[in-house]
Amino acid sequence: MDEDQIRRVRSFNRAVTRRIGVLSDSYLGGGRPLAEARLLFEIGRAGAEVRELRTRLSLDSAYLSRLLRSLEAQGLVESSTSSRDRRVRRATLTRKGLREVDGLERRSQAFAASMLAPLGRAQRERLVAAMSELERLLRASAVEIAPADPAGADARTCLEAYYRELDERFERGFAPDRGTPPAPAELVPPRGLFLVARLDGVPIGCGGLRTLERGTGEIKRMWVAPAARGLGVAQRILEALEAHAAATGLGTLRLDTNQALREAQGMYLRNGYREIPRYNDNPHAHHWFEKRGLRRRTPA
Incomplete structure (x- = not known):
């Protein structure tokens, strides 16, 4: 394995986590950490099965349960069991949760725009193209x-x-x-x-x-x-x-x-x-x- 490539990957990871606010307890100024905000987004308006959330986000079962309990305590999420299979749990957003996700969407849009705004047109196109390529390669590395x-x-x-x-x-x-x-x-x-x-x-x-x-x-x-x-x-x-x-x-x-x-x-x-x-x-x-x-x- 190329040591210089590893060094550059680690440097990139540090730059990205700092730039997108992963280290803050208030992601995008919403008053909650990134993990909770992302889980709300993934549950979405249609709701989602807990096992699907676990797979989609690659989360440990115990950690996901703690996140869900926290969101339930805040009145943002409700969990229920399937009428067809009692082993299947489903998470849905409450009205308060839906309002929270709407606010998260607005802040996410504004943050994305703030990343592009300081750049010239050619730089914006390069950044978006690089992000698309990076997303594709990250998916490939996750296979x-x-x-x-x-x-x-x-x-x-x-x-x-x-x-x-x-x-x-x-x-x-x-x-x-x-x-x-x-x-x-x-x-x-x-x-x-x-x-x-x-x-x-x-x-x-x-x-x-x-x-x-x-x-x-x-x-x-x-x-x-x-x-x-x-x-x-x-x-x-x-x-x-x-x-x-x-x-x-x-x-x-x-x-x-x-x-x-x-x-x-x-x-x-x-x-x-x-x-x-x-x-x-x-x-x-x-x-x-x-x-x-x-x-x-x-x-x-």
Whole structure:
């Protein structure tokens, strides 16, 4: 890891927290700390389930409970249990809470304007563009990729969305049971691996690896949710699968893809895959790729 990059990130974090008033007990002059103000904003006019708030804000359960109790004591929030599931709690804003959020919105607008006002037009455009890029990269850095049960709930969520997209994009639709689809047992160690990417706890992508024969594996079920594309998630999944393949003695990887998936073909070519003759009977495939000479990666 580059020590100078780490130093610059830390410097940026200090500058931002000071500029936006995170260190104050009265965020934007509203009389409450940032954590409470942000929680009010996230609950919003429609209300929200407590477990969703916990995931969305990456908060510890005990800390979130303390924040909610404080807001309830101030008459800003009410909590209730779902009539359909007593385990589900929901937070909603009271009338006082709604007025508080309205004031928070006005102060937030004014603060954003105050950051832009001292700058010239070109500087404002540069700042906003840089903020947009930073937000995108921060989202990318928050993506977590980990092994998952290929028959589990998160895997099913990804695969069902993947199948729907392929059915829409393929000229003749898509049937997941045609050809030789991988069984869940093929996508778990020692025969394979299935990875799920999550952003704020929500599954947004997946990819699988199975062993075809001694020394040769196959990449399957590579997918990233449309809203998460452009964050480098597919690249990270592919690299993780390749690293696992190399670590388990697979020196060659193969894969197939449909002619409609041009962005996938481009990614494979950029990563050293080369088109080869057909090696399977997948009725949905038009292109077959292979990458040889996988080696274990040396940690950076």
